[in-house]
Amino acid sequence: MARTREFDTEAAVSRAMELFWTRGYEATSLRDLTSRLGIGQGSLYAAFGDKDGLYRAALEHYRTTLAAVALRDLAEGKDARSAIRAMLVERVRIAVDNGGQGCLAVNAACERLPEDPSIRRVIRDMQDASRRALTEVLSAAAERGGVAARHDPGTLAAFLVTFLNGLLVSSKITPDARALEPLVEVALTALD
Amino acid sequence: MARTREFDTEAAVSRAMELFWTRGYEATSLRDLTSRLGIGQGSLYAAFGDKDGLYRAALEHYRTTLAAVALRDLAEGKDARSAIRAMLVERVRIAVDNGGQGCLAVNAACERLPEDPSIRRVIRDMQDASRRALTEVLSAAAERGGVAARHDPGTLAAFLVTFLNGLLVSSKITPDARALEPLVEVALTALD
DNA sequence: CCCATTGTGGATCGATTGATCCAGAAAGGT
DNA sequence: ACCTTTCTGGATCAATCGATCCACAATGGG
Numbered sequence: 384m385a386r387t388r389e390f391d392t393e394a395a396v397s398r399a400m401e402l403f404w405t406r407g408y409e410a411t412s413l414r415d416l417t418s419r420l421g422i423g424q425g426s427l428y429a430a431f432g433d434k435d436g437l438y439r440a441a442l443e444h445y446r447t448t449l450a451a452v453a454l455r456d457l458a459e460g461k462d463a464r465s466a467i468r469a470m471l472v473e474r475v476r477i478a479v480d481n482g483g484q485g486c487l488a489v490n491a492a493c494e495r496l497p498e499d500p501s502i503r504r505v506i507r508d509m510q511d512a513s514r515r516a517l518t519e520v521l522s523a524a525a526e527r528g529g530v531a532a533r534h535d536p537g538t539l540a541a542f543l544v545t546f547l548n549g550l551l552v553s554s555k556i557t558p559d560a561r562a563l564e565p566l567v568e569v570a571l572t573a574l575d
Numbered sequence: 576m577a578r579t580r581e582f583d584t585e586a587a588v589s590r591a592m593e594l595f596w597t598r599g600y601e602a603t604s605l606r607d608l609t610s611r612l613g614i615g616q617g618s619l620y621a622a623f624g625d626k627d628g629l630y631r632a633a634l635e636h637y638r639t640t641l642a643a644v645a646l647r648d649l650a651e652g653k654d655a656r657s658a659i660r661a662m663l664v665e666r667v668r669i670a671v672d673n674g675g676q677g678c679l680a681v682n683a684a685c686e687r688l689p690e691d692p693s694i695r696r697v698i699r700d701m702q703d704a705s706r707r708a709l710t711e712v713l714s715a716a717a718e719r720g721g722v723a724a725r726h727d728p729g730t731l732a733a734f735l736v737t738f739l740n741g742l743l744v745s746s747k748i749t750p751d752a753r754a755l756e757p758l759v760e761v762a763l764t765a766l767d
Numbered sequence: 768c769c770c771a772t773t774g775t776g777g778a779t780c781g782a783t784t785g786a787t788c789c790a791g792a793a794a795g796g797t
Numbered sequence: 798a799c800c801t802t803t804c805t806g807g808a809t810c811a812a813t814c815g816a817t818c819c820a821c822a823a824t825g826g827g
Contacts, residue, residue, distance in 0.1 A: 423806030549741025
């Protein structure tokens, strides 16, 4: 048999996610990564292929540990409105904490999409998952009369995803959760 | 007297804006800039100081030629709702045209804010100008009963600015104006 | 018709980038 | 105990980065 890997892959990806999240892709060098991850460049390239491969692993880690958790909580709320409100406020809290770093996926859409169109699919899939989860919650609520039927659930869900994108950008410009929460209340009036 | 500048400064800034807009700051090299602007590196540094100086000039050019124009049209509309709708749709059109490059200011917030906090002020001022213009239009409409008084005009304006940020991000992920326009209609129900 | 001044573009600088290479270290089947 | 295989981290690579330098060109007052 061969030598076993010494470092914890998931922990390394988590560290890499933090770096890419706070600094962006281009501004994070391989030296930054190896020193923060505590591994050599040889190990990094053997495990992840190249810098882009590590970035994609970090993006996937972001999806499963943060975006997906917010969606899981969504289905557990009592009424649709308060569940959606909690999800939006939670995402804003994450984006504002630790120095207003925003959302890794939104940052990726702004920074990496022009030079690497294949990342569009990754981001789109993440947003589609959010849109589907919201559509489900809204459809269920509409049948029970919890929300008005002025707009169909799919359009309403797409609106909320786009509004969330805006919240995550605004959270970088104005990293103040209390200033952003009133905007959530305005957005929720679309459910009336 | 000394030699006169041969190139058109404003035209050069406009070209630089296009490059930074489509590729981002880090991914645009000085060689890209000099070859596209048709000037040497010496001229570039003499005129703009450094790469960051040229970027800020490009951002200012974006503000005056695109963002400000959208705001000017805002005040000329007949009723507040259709004026705001037209402004949002126009910004989406600009963001989607030429390959879904989004909005230079939103891109700047995502890519450059972490490494250069002083750019936050520039972006914030641009968004504040939009928010004030929207507040004015909404206040005037509220007095005439054009929009409901469920939310105060300032909060409503801030909501619209944040929603616009979201539209500009979504326009990069889904560069299809027809898919985004229904979301504008949902957002406008906040005025009811 | 000079000459001080400023603009010109390309050569060049040191620094840093992402990626590769390599000698040695662990691992376990035989 | 050997030996093949894989992992490790640091040296090293060519390429490129932003920035500076420089010899020359253009300008218009004196």
